[in-house]
Amino acid sequence: KESQAEKFQRQHMDPDTSTVTASYCNEMMKRRNMTVGQCKPVNTFIHEPLPDVQVICFQGNVTCKNGKPNCHQSSSKMRITDCRLKKGSKYPKCDYQTQQLQKSIIVACECVQYETVDFDGSV
Numbered sequence: 001k002e003s004q005a006e007k008f009q010r011q012h013m014d015p016d017t018s019t020v021t022a023s024y025c026n027e028m029m030k031r032r033n034m035t036v037g038q039c040k041p042v043n044t045f046i047h048e049p050l051p052d053v054q055v056i057c058f059q060g061n062v063t064c065k066n067g068k069p070n071c072h073q074s075s076s077k078m079r080i081t082d083c084r085l086k087k088g089s090k091y092p093k094c095d096y097q098t099q100q101l102q103k104s105i106i107v108a109c110e111c112v113q114y115e116t117v118d119f120d121g122s123v
């Protein structure tokens with residue numbers, strides 16, 4: 001079974017893409033299995049090396065959106081792409097808006113190996 005850390009990497013890590021095209025989200029949301037059964041409404045991809053994302057677990061501690069205490073905010077801005085389902089898009093045709101951004105990100109970490117398990121937002 002896929003671990004929480006593996007799921008985070010599948011849903012959020014794309015270190016090797018630097019420039020994204022308008023069709024990026026439509027292709028990537030499908031390729032990473034986020035359009036199975038339903039279209040995942042919002043998802044962010046991170047274009048930074050995995051170690052640079054993992055060390056966020058040792059950076060500023062913040063409260064998660066769900067009230068849990070295990071979220072951390074990156075001290076530097078990261079290259080990210082936000083994918084947002086377009087209004088009127090109907091499953092199985094998942095049509096996304098692609099937006100490239102440079103923002104500080106917030107992730108949840110679990111302490112077994114101090115791995116990132118949840119993308120909590122960007123600020």
Ligand code: ADP
Nearest residue numbers: 004011064066068069070071108109117118119
């Ligand atoms: P996303 O990373 O986009 O939020 P999911 O909701 O599919 O994607 O996965 C988040 C996973 O992280 C869930 O399995 C959830 O149980 C887990 N998790 C662990 N700690 C937290 C936390 N503090 N906040 C949110 N999710 C958490």
